[in-house]
Amino acid sequence: MSALTEARIARAYLLRVAEPPAPALAAFVAEVGPVAAARAVRSGECPRRVADETAARREVDRTEQDFAAARKAGARLVTPEDDEWPAWPLLCLANAERRGVRSAATPLALWVRGDVRLDETTESAVAIVGARASTNYGETVAGELAYGLALRGHPIFSGAAYGIDGAAHRGALAAKGTTVALLGCGVDIGYPSGHVALLKHIANQGGLVISEYPPGTQPARHRFLVRNRLIAALSEGTVVVEAGRRSGARNTATTAGVLGKIVMAVPGPVDSAVSAGCHDLIRDAGSTLVASVDDIIETVGKLGSQVAEKARPKRATDGLGSDALRVHETLEKREGKAVERIADESGVPVPRVRAVLPALEMDGLAECCESGWRQRRVVRKLSTNVSEIARGAEVRQ
Amino acid sequence: MSALTEARIARAYLLRVAEPPAPALAAFVAEVGPVAAARAVRSGECPRRVADETAARREVDRTEQDFAAARKAGARLVTPEDDEWPAWPLLCLANAERRGVRSAATPLALWVRGDVRLDETTESAVAIVGARASTNYGETVAGELAYGLALRGHPIFSGAAYGIDGAAHRGALAAKGTTVALLGCGVDIGYPSGHVALLKHIANQGGLVISEYPPGTQPARHRFLVRNRLIAALSEGTVVVEAGRRSGARNTATTAGVLGKIVMAVPGPVDSAVSAGCHDLIRDAGSTLVASVDDIIETVGKLGSQVAEKARPKRATDGLGSDALRVHETLEKREGKAVERIADESGVPVPRVRAVLPALEMDGLAECCESGWRQRRVVRKLSTNVSEIARGAEVRQ
Numbered sequence: 001m002s003a004l005t006e007a008r009i010a011r012a013y014l015l016r017v018a019e020p021p022a023p024a025l026a027a028f029v030a031e032v033g034p035v036a037a038a039r040a041v042r043s044g045e046c047p048r049r050v051a052d053e054t055a056a057r058r059e060v061d062r063t064e065q066d067f068a069a070a071r072k073a074g075a076r077l078v079t080p081e082d083d084e085w086p087a088w089p090l091l092c093l094a095n096a097e098r099r100g101v102r103s104a105a106t107p108l109a110l111w112v113r114g115d116v117r118l119d120e121t122t123e124s125a126v127a128i129v130g131a132r133a134s135t136n137y138g139e140t141v142a143g144e145l146a147y148g149l150a151l152r153g154h155p156i157f158s159g160a161a162y163g164i165d166g167a168a169h170r171g172a173l174a175a176k177g178t179t180v181a182l183l184g185c186g187v188d189i190g191y192p193s194g195h196v197a198l199l200k201h202i203a204n205q206g207g208l209v210i211s212e213y214p215p216g217t218q219p220a221r222h223r224f225l226v227r228n229r230l231i232a233a234l235s236e237g238t239v240v241v242e243a244g245r246r247s248g249a250r251n252t253a254t255t256a257g258v259l260g261k262i263v264m265a266v267p268g269p270v271d272s273a274v275s276a277g278c279h280d281l282i283r284d285a286g287s288t289l290v291a292s293v294d295d296i297i298e299t300v301g302k303l304g305s306q307v308a309e310k311a312r313p314k315r316a317t318d319g320l321g322s323d324a325l326r327v328h329e330t331l332e333k334r335e336g337k338a339v340e341r342i343a344d345e346s347g348v349p350v351p352r353v354r355a356v357l358p359a360l361e362m363d364g365l366a367e368c369c370e371s372g373w374r375q376r377r378v379v380r381k382l383s384t385n386v387s388e389i390a391r392g393a394e395v396r397q
Numbered sequence: 398m399s400a401l402t403e404a405r406i407a408r409a410y411l412l413r414v415a416e417p418p419a420p421a422l423a424a425f426v427a428e429v430g431p432v433a434a435a436r437a438v439r440s441g442e443c444p445r446r447v448a449d450e451t452a453a454r455r456e457v458d459r460t461e462q463d464f465a466a467a468r469k470a471g472a473r474l475v476t477p478e479d480d481e482w483p484a485w486p487l488l489c490l491a492n493a494e495r496r497g498v499r500s501a502a503t504p505l506a507l508w509v510r511g512d513v514r515l516d517e518t519t520e521s522a523v524a525i526v527g528a529r530a531s532t533n534y535g536e537t538v539a540g541e542l543a544y545g546l547a548l549r550g551h552p553i554f555s556g557a558a559y560g561i562d563g564a565a566h567r568g569a570l571a572a573k574g575t576t577v578a579l580l581g582c583g584v585d586i587g588y589p590s591g592h593v594a595l596l597k598h599i600a601n602q603g604g605l606v607i608s609e610y611p612p613g614t615q616p617a618r619h620r621f622l623v624r625n626r627l628i629a630a631l632s633e634g635t636v637v638v639e640a641g642r643r644s645g646a647r648n649t650a651t652t653a654g655v656l657g658k659i660v661m662a663v664p665g666p667v668d669s670a671v672s673a674g675c676h677d678l679i680r681d682a683g684s685t686l687v688a689s690v691d692d693i694i695e696t697v698g699k700l701g702s703q704v705a706e707k708a709r710p711k712r713a714t715d716g717l718g719s720d721a722l723r724v725h726e727t728l729e730k731r732e733g734k735a736v737e738r739i740a741d742e743s744g745v746p747v748p749r750v751r752a753v754l755p756a757l758e759m760d761g762l763a764e765c766c767e768s769g770w771r772q773r774r775v776v777r778k779l780s781t782n783v784s785e786i787a788r789g790a791e792v793r794q
Contacts, residue, residue: 141667267664267676270538270688279664282679283686291667291676 003035004081007351010038011079011109012063016214017041017054020226021105023097024049029108030094030323033349034079062214069215073188074203075113080355084117087358089234092259101258104229107212113187113199114208121180121208126296127157127235127256129249130164130242131274138164138242138274141266143171145239148293150177154300157182157235159227160195160202160209164241164249169198173205182231183211184223191219228252229259237262237300239290243277250277253287264290264299323348324356328365328375336372400432401478404748407435408476408506409460413611414438414451417623418502420494421446426505427491427720430746431476459611466612470585471600472510477752481514484755486522486631489656498655501626504609510584510596511605518577518605523693524554524632524653526646527561527639528671535561535639535671538663540568542636545690547574551697554579554632556624557592557599557606561638561646566595570602579628580608581620588616625649626656634659634697636687640674647674650684661687661696720745721753725762725772733769 001009011034018025028050029037040046041054042061070076078084096104112118128146130138146156146168156172158165160181172179181202183191187209190196203209212230213223228251232238238256240263243249253263265287268275281287290296323346330346331337339357343350357373360366367376398406408431415422425447426434437443438451439458467473475481493501509515523546525539543553543565553569555562557578569576578599580588584606587593600606609627610620625648629635635653637660640646650660662684665672678684687693720743727743728734736754740747754770757763764773 137666266667267672267679267686269534269666270663275664276688279686279688282664283688283692289664289676289680289686291673291680295680 003350007034007081008077008079008109009063010034012066012077012214013038013061014041014054014108015111015212016060016062016066017057019053020107020212021103021229022053022108023102023105025053026097026105026108030106030352030355033351034108036349066214066216069186069188070111073113073215075111075187075209075215077109078112078118079109081351084119085355085358086119086122086234087355089122091359092261093229093233096259103226103255104259107230109212110230111187111211111213111215112208113210114203114206116178116206116208118208118210121155121178122234123155124153124300125155125157125180125235126300127231127238127252128164128168128241129158129231129238129252130168130240131244131247131249131277132161132163132165133244133274134163134167134242135268135272135274137268137272138266139167141268142167142241143174145241145266145293145296146171146177146179147175149296150175150179152293152297153177154297155180155207155235157231159184159224159231159248159252160192160199161224161248162192162194166195166198168241169202169207173201173207176205179207180234181207181209182227182234183209183219184213184225184227185211185219186213186215186217187211188215189218224248225251229255232256232259232261235261237264237296239264239266239296240278240281240287241266242268242272242274243281244274245277245280247277250281253281253285257285257287262300263287264296266290323352324360327353327356328360331366331373331375333375336369336374338372342373400747404431404478405474405476405506406460407431409463409474409611410435410458411438411451411505412508412609413457413459413463414454416450417504417609418500418626419450419505420499420502422450423494423502423505427503427749430748431505433746463611463613466583466585467508470510470612472508472584472606472612474506475509475515476506478748481516482752483516483519483631484752486519488756489658490626490630493656500623500652501656504627506609507627508584508608508610508612509605510607511600511603513575513603513605515605515607518552518554518575519631520552521550521697522552522554522577522632523697524628524635524649525561525565525638526555526628526635526649527565527637528641528644528646528674529558529560529562530641530671531560531564531639532665532669532671534665534669535663536564538665539564539638540571542638542663542690542693543568543574543576544572546693547572547576549690549694550574551694552577552604552632554628556581556621556628556645556649557589557596558621558645559589559591563592563595565638566599566604570598570604573602576604577631578604578606579624579631580606580616581610581622581624582608582616583610583612583614584608585612586614586616621645622648626652629653629656629658632658634661634693636693637662637675637678637684639663639665639669639671640678641671642674642677644674647678650678650682654682654684659697660684661693663687720749721757724750724753725757728763728770728772730772733766733771735769739770 093104093106142164150172155178157180158168169179232255256263265278265281282289288299326346343353490501490503539561547569552575554577555565566576629652662675662678685696723743740750
């Protein structure tokens with residue numbers, strides 16, 4: 001069995017053992033790698049907090065059945081060891097975790113149904129979420145916004161629920177765009193029952209149906225809330241279209257805010273109870289009012305770069321995790337190194353090196369050349385402004 | 398003829414001579430007093446900028462006819478020499494003028510139809526303005542907000558136009574509250590014709606109909622825009638309920654913002670063209686989204702004190718005009734002085750002293766005692782925080 005296959009099997013096992021979010025387990029896996037983590041969990045010889053998260057189900061090993069059920073449902077397991085792993089969008093979870101947001105644990109892997117690459121669907125993705133008990137107004141608006149955004153190349157993420165979620169997915173499909181459904185149950189569970197055809201449609205038409213819950217996992221309220229962090233993390237911004245004052249959609253919005261993502265809300269009639277949550281978000285939570293596709297694109301574009309700039313640490317390597325720092329320090333300025341050599345020299349396990357490098361690349365701190373990975377020469381470390389970088393380049397000539 | 402009568406007649410003459418806003422004339426009157434200003438204007442021997450503003454009509458003296466027409470319409474002239482002059486709310490115009498906002502000229506006087514005191518109607522007043530071509534939704538919301546605010550003691554200011562304005566006035570009347578209509582024509586002109594009964598109703602039921610235009614002045618687009626500054630200035634905050642992207646209501650909102658007043662906007666369906674202006678205000682101009690009476694009261698209360706705090710100058714007397722400074726310096730710390738003595742010692746004319754003192758009082762810089770006016774002892778000049786003031790007082794004991 002190859003090391004990669006071993007890592008996949010370990011992750012599938014761990015996904016079933018611990019009910020997400022499992023922050024201690026996620027941290028443990030990041031530290032020792034999935035194979036060693038799985039071995040430790042299985043034997044019960046792991047740090048106390050990890051043991052707490054995994055005690056109840058650590059003897060349940062249904063990995064083979066899970067892979068079989070996934071295959072039957074047309075799904076695969078995507079892991080941090082895979083090229084298509086959305087390392088960059090998920091970084092916000094790791095960052096939030098580091099800031100002490102317990103519910104922000106990075107998923108250990110994701111069960112994915114559909115043919116496109118997962119990382120491609122997250123590029124400039126917009127989440128559109130909202131009330132199940134929506135009005136005609138809300139559904140029309142959600143559908144039109146999703147349609148318009150999808151036409152302009154923005155993948156639409158949502159939660160496959162009745163009401164606003166369904167309208168958003170259908171709007172994107174109508175534009176032949178990409179849409180991604182994040183579930184709070186297994187990818188093989190037809191839930192909600194009225195959306196079985198919609199989910200099939202999404203997976204077959206260039207979209208994805210995703211869950212961190214193993215095949216067969218039944219839907220539950222707490223799972224929808226846990227799932228919400230993935231909707232928020234994998235998209236650049238979240239648009240709330242109709243939401244009650246206490247609702248799942250508001251939970252997604254709050255999570256998106258905690259993760260440093262852009263939160264937008266669509267206004268509606270002041271006498272509509274399902275617009276009240278949106279109005280609260282705009283008035284009290286600093287969410288941006290959006291009334292059109294242009295508003296959303298402008299907000300995601302503008303604030304996206306501002307947020308990135310704000311979040312950017314003072315030194316380029318500030319704020320990196322210990323693994324990322326060790327990997328970065330191992331890289332040379334000119335010559336590239338193979339992943340195995342980096343792992344050897346840094347002491348960071350190969351899979352973890354593989355997970356960290358693309359994040360460093362997105363951060364502008366590493367790049368891939370013919371001979372492997374090397375440090376990226378940063379022209380102007382703190383600038384994300386292309387024209388400034390161009391000017392800097394001119395000056396150097 | 399008493400000095401006061403003379404000042405009234407002078408102001409009535411000047412109101413007809415110059416088309417508002419007439420910032421040079423307003424400044425000239427503030428400097429030399431209305432009687433001297435009127436004499437200078439009449440003879441043409443006045444500063445060049447004042448002459449420019451008054452040249453066209455300086456030989457028209459219809460003062461007697463104006464008073465007669467006003468009397469016939471049940472109106473009176475309220476001037477800065479009168480107790481009921483709203484000196485405090487109008488200060489924002491003088492301040493804006495000083496910052497160079499040309500259109501912010503203080504009115505020389507106001508023609509007022511109705512029985513209540515003008516200054517009482519401006520206490521915690523809220524302006525509700527909006528589109529003439531409003532929807533049922535907008536009219537219902539405007540009416541309900543006005544009704545609820547009036548029930549809780551907030552006078553409702555608006556512009557008497559069809560649509561949102563009318564709904565706002567009617568909502569306040571339905572609650573037997575106070576409502577004030579600011580006109581862009583003479584108070585004796587029945588405009589718009591469909592609102593003749595409404596205007597009469599307002600004036601007869603504890604409200605006011607106000608204009609700075611002399612009786613008989615016909616309505617005109619530019620007069621509505623000039624009038625808008627008075628709606629904004631005389632209320633603590635302006636609520637926009639439905640407004641096209643370029644509209645008079647947005648003009649009032651912009652003016653209110655320039656004057657440092659609170660601007661609020663009511664959201665609506667995103668597919669409604671008359672809600673687009675409100676959404677723009679919330680998204681781009683920093684207006685506060687309000688969806689209920691409670692929202693408005695909270696916003697006016699909260700931001701009102703914040704704005705006051707921000708606008709408060711570093712030294713208590715910074716930002717005062719030259720007259721106000723001279724009057725303030727003339728006041729003693731213990732003994733009160735009569736207005737005439739203050740005028741004599743400061744060289745500021747009596748009527749101007751009368752206009753300045755209540756403003757100084759509102760600013761916490763002067764107070765009236767048995768023997769007249771004196772400087773107010775400021776416990777802690779920069780604090781508006783009651784508990785801090787209380788602590789300061791304790792320390793002194």
